[in-house]
Amino acid sequence: MTKTWSMALLAALAVFATALPAIExxxxxxxxxxxxxxxxxxxxxxxxxxxxxxVLLEVWATW
Amino acid sequence: MKGVPHLIELNNKFRERGFEIVAVSDEDAGTIEKFVKDKGINYGIIKASNVLKTYGGTGYPSAWVLDVEGKVIWKGHPAGLTDAMVEDWVKDLAPVKVTKEVHKVLKNAVEAYNKGEFGKAESEVDKYLSSDDPVVKADAEFVDGVIEKRRAVGEAKAAKARDLGDLPKLAKLLEAEAKAFDGSEHGKKCGEEAKSIKASKEFKDCVKAQSELDKLKPKINDMKAEKAKKALEKIARDFPNTPAGKEAAELAKDF
Incomplete structure (x- = not known):
């Protein structure tokens, strides 16, 4: 259980750490x-x- | 990806007028290559990582449009791009390449233009501007117009740098123009202006200010706030009318 929670916490932190302000x-x-x-x-x-x-910069995926 | 035909169409219509598509995926090269071939994609496809994250995009596909200086002028879903919007963005750009069929005597001029040798293109065109053959004359006027537009684009950029007092940028621009327009009156003028700018005290001040700011910047966050502010203010005071001096003044406000 504790492990699940710490995993969730880590995941949440990872999201925060990578959320850079969007280019406007x-x-x-x-x-x-x-x-x-x-x-x-x-x-x-x-x-x-x-x-x-x-330049038109497009970020895409084949799927 | 239903957006592909739309992008192919935009590419066909506008690429030669200076509109470039940079479509980025971070999938493996084999997957991308197969997709490019299967769909007959003729616009620019790039493999690169982390671009969505760097640009703060929320999902696939996301798009940004950058102007000639790399500044974002539009963002959104690529399906929202219309011909009229792209037309508006490229209307003031000189064509990157002349693709119109011209009379054979003007082939050299077009070839020179397409290689970025505008001065050479100009002297080629000059020979035919007063031709008795109306077809040759019309084609010469067309190519002359393209060169004229390209010159105006360069002059607009130089004027902007001049207004900002950004002499290093202005000198660099003028030198590039002098090279591209080598052999013409305009090229000569640009070269002379670049030379006189580089010899001026104002230019030297800009370079000195920039070099002092560049030296200071990496250290600034490890300095005591008071000391950092003083160092920045000194650059701002010593070189008040330079881009780096103004930047230093702005930075000093944060301390």
Missing amino acids: VGDSGPDFKFDKSWNALEGATKLSDYRERV
């Missing part, structure tokens, strides 16, 4: 590196290589 309109879009890409802008290895372009 007017904020700078944080940069990130690409692990791999298909059909991307030639030579681009990170988001900031797209400056000069208007």
